Amino acid sequence: MDFADRLVEAQQQKRSVLVLGVDPQLDTPTSPGIPVKRTLADFCCEIIEACADFVVAVKPQLAFFEARGLDGMAAFAKVVRFARSRGLITIADAKRGDIGSTSAAYAEAFLGGGDFACDAVTVNPYLGSDAMAPFVARVRSGRGLFVLVKTSNPSSGEFQDLDVCGRPLWEAVADRVRGWGSDFIGGCGLSSVAAVVGATYPAQAARARALMPNTIVLAPGFGAQGASAADAVAAARGDGLGVIVNASRSLMYAVRMRAEQSMAEAAAQAARAMRDELNQALAARHW
Amino acid sequence: MDFADRLVEAQQQKRSVLVLGVDPQLDTPTSPGIPVKRTLADFCCEIIEACADFVVAVKPQLAFFEARGLDGMAAFAKVVRFARSRGLITIADAKRGDIGSTSAAYAEAFLGGGDFACDAVTVNPYLGSDAMAPFVARVRSGRGLFVLVKTSNPSSGEFQDLDVCGRPLWEAVADRVRGWGSDFIGGCGLSSVAAVVGATYPAQAARARALMPNTIVLAPGFGAQGASAADAVAAARGDGLGVIVNASRSLMYAVRMRAEQSMAEAAAQAARAMRDELNQALAARHW
Numbered sequence: 001m002d003f004a005d006r007l008v009e010a011q012q013q014k015r016s017v018l019v020l021g022v023d024p025q026l027d028t029p030t031s032p033g034i035p036v037k038r039t040l041a042d043f044c045c046e047i048i049e050a051c052a053d054f055v056v057a058v059k060p061q062l063a064f065f066e067a068r069g070l071d072g073m074a075a076f077a078k079v080v081r082f083a084r085s086r087g088l089i090t091i092a093d094a095k096r097g098d099i100g101s102t103s104a105a106y107a108e109a110f111l112g113g114g115d116f117a118c119d120a121v122t123v124n125p126y127l128g129s130d131a132m133a134p135f136v137a138r139v140r141s142g143r144g145l146f147v148l149v150k151t152s153n154p155s156s157g158e159f160q161d162l163d164v165c166g167r168p169l170w171e172a173v174a175d176r177v178r179g180w181g182s183d184f185i186g187g188c189g190l191s192s193v194a195a196v197v198g199a200t201y202p203a204q205a206a207r208a209r210a211l212m213p214n215t216i217v218l219a220p221g222f223g224a225q226g227a228s229a230a231d232a233v234a235a236a237r238g239d240g241l242g243v244i245v246n247a248s249r250s251l252m253y254a255v256r257m258r259a260e261q262s263m264a265e266a267a268a269q270a271a272r273a274m275r276d277e278l279n280q281a282l283a284a285r286h287w
Numbered sequence: 288m289d290f291a292d293r294l295v296e297a298q299q300q301k302r303s304v305l306v307l308g309v310d311p312q313l314d315t316p317t318s319p320g321i322p323v324k325r326t327l328a329d330f331c332c333e334i335i336e337a338c339a340d341f342v343v344a345v346k347p348q349l350a351f352f353e354a355r356g357l358d359g360m361a362a363f364a365k366v367v368r369f370a371r372s373r374g375l376i377t378i379a380d381a382k383r384g385d386i387g388s389t390s391a392a393y394a395e396a397f398l399g400g401g402d403f404a405c406d407a408v409t410v411n412p413y414l415g416s417d418a419m420a421p422f423v424a425r426v427r428s429g430r431g432l433f434v435l436v437k438t439s440n441p442s443s444g445e446f447q448d449l450d451v452c453g454r455p456l457w458e459a460v461a462d463r464v465r466g467w468g469s470d471f472i473g474g475c476g477l478s479s480v481a482a483v484v485g486a487t488y489p490a491q492a493a494r495a496r497a498l499m500p501n502t503i504v505l506a507p508g509f510g511a512q513g514a515s516a517a518d519a520v521a522a523a524r525g526d527g528l529g530v531i532v533n534a535s536r537s538l539m540y541a542v543r544m545r546a547e548q549s550m551a552e553a554a555a556q557a558a559r560a561m562r563d564e565l566n567q568a569l570a571a572r573h574w
Contacts, residue, residue, distance in 0.1 A: 063390070066392070069396075074357055109356075110353075130440050131442065153386040155417040156415055163452065
């Protein structure tokens, strides 16, 4: 089944556009409220289990697993297996991209059938089309990709906003993302070649929607990075589709703000509240 | 000791600018001349051992290890340990880059003290300064980084050559790389914040030298990707310093071209020949 169609089906079934970013920070063991004796994988899986009913997908961030070496990578594999066993769509947040033969190996790593394989992967477009092609080729097998277009971080404009023939660089990237995805538009009307546009830049998100009418936008930055629910859904289409919203730290470490609850209860309640808040923001946009 | 100073010292001691790219292709087990019963780590370590006297550094490519899952990552850790035990400088070819807190985790993974730690790492600049800062911070501890500026692949110009205020985007990136590295110029006169400029684009490499006078340039693309030795050293300074040249497949699989030799003999002879060819190209440039 087409990745975009699977994602839209899950979104409609769960009535949620929320994505759980599985970002186990390096200071985890000493965080208040996080039981110190849990293994990394158990911690992540417990949060996934708690949030499963409220999120459309999970997006583990490779960096936090790689930083823990071989044990961390074993935990990553376990986390992905667990999420899949719970029927959740998995997005490897890897931001890979290299020359063609190397990108093919990354595509095998994250969209193949091995230990780290997910349903989709995030990719960095700086090297251009031939670096993207091996990932795009996997779309035919039901996989998805999310190309960085306009990122959520404070300095994202340093290069992405540079003026290229009267418009910012990221718009040139958006044009190419639309092109790469044009052959892969599913029954839902959206492509399995998706984009990342930070929720912290809502004006650009609205513009991204205009430039990429059939592109799913993954919006990171909701929660800990400061974007509001209305900002986060700024790229949604009129029909409410086309955007999914990531939250990581505000779910993984919800217990810090809800000290009277268990870690799992706090994550579940935070996920439910964020899901509802995003749905309200989407409903408010209907015209 | 400063990374740039270590690299220059190794270059002068070994009289070599050649870097061994450890890129075990996914079809390795069935390649003619490659013994099928060797493990991935043993294959890579045997090539490293064979080339050790002729190369200034080794640059394992993460993609080819990640594509093999947990076994691949265990092999990566073993390969890095082995290279270090042989006194070789290690460059993790990871092309990472993410929002600040995530880049900090990647910096820990590849420039920290864990299973995957190397002396330097390649990074992707698309997210701007705050994504680079956690890597740059590690330079104070003797680590190095190589920022993608102009990559070696055919479509690198798609975004990197876009006109930004009358010059290509990659030149704007080069300016920032010079800035990021300006506080970290070692006794050798070169910075530990280095750049990647493809040997396949020699005119741009010469221009990169002018834009970044104190920046070491890692030039991939020599050998299998088609760049000549003269192209590969186009970014060298007048004193012969400031460029290191990567070759991967033409060393790892040299036995394919030298069927009468063992795998290790073929790699060693190819490395010696490439080292000499690069030194001759450097000597021919002296003015």
